Amino acid sequence: MRVALTADHNGAALRVRLAARLAAGGYEVDDRGGAPDGDTVVDYPALCADVCAEVAAGRADRGIVLGGSGLGETIACNKVGGIRAGLCHDLWSAGISRGNNDANVLVLAAKTLPPETAEEIAATWLATPFKGGVHARRVAQIEAIERGRPLPRTPGHTP
Numbered sequence: 001m002r003v004a005l006t007a008d009h010n011g012a013a014l015r016v017r018l019a020a021r022l023a024a025g026g027y028e029v030d031d032r033g034g035a036p037d038g039d040t041v042v043d044y045p046a047l048c049a050d051v052c053a054e055v056a057a058g059r060a061d062r063g064i065v066l067g068g069s070g071l072g073e074t075i076a077c078n079k080v081g082g083i084r085a086g087l088c089h090d091l092w093s094a095g096i097s098r099g100n101n102d103a104n105v106l107v108l109a110a111k112t113l114p115p116e117t118a119e120e121i122a123a124t125w126l127a128t129p130f131k132g133g134v135h136a137r138r139v140a141q142i143e144a145i146e147r148g149r150p151l152p153r154t155p156g157h158t159p
Helices: 009-024 044-056 071-077 091-099 115-127 134-146
Strands: 002-007 028-034 062-067 085-087 105-109
Touching: 002 009, 002 044, 009 028, 009 062, 009 115, 028 044, 044 062, 044 071, 044 105, 062 071, 062 115, 071 085, 071 105, 085 091, 091 115, 105 115
Parallel strands: 002 028, 002 062, 062 105, 085 105
Antiparallel strands: none
């Protein structure tokens, strides 16, 4: 599996560590760079767009974006067509984002996660398969929203 990886200044050190861990685990890591260190401040939107373009074009199977809180990164990533980015703070959210939402980009908050926890979250996220079933129907609805298509009404929904 090819994984594209980037980080702003908040996640620079974690990017290096995570790239090494993923490579040791057999993943093909496409380290897209980002901030060279924690002192060189960079804006994250271009970094997110770069990784997400790799995933959306099929040049990477999955993407991982590291930022401070991960909130802005998640918003930026989800602006790219074909991307379903999930901000994960724990193993449970990592499993849900992959298993239920078929997320193809993982966002991690480098300011709040210990490096070991971030590694565990990434490992869980990468190893979790999409469940399909009812979740596939919901992912298709998300894709319809992305394309500007109307969705069927659901019980209890009033416009």
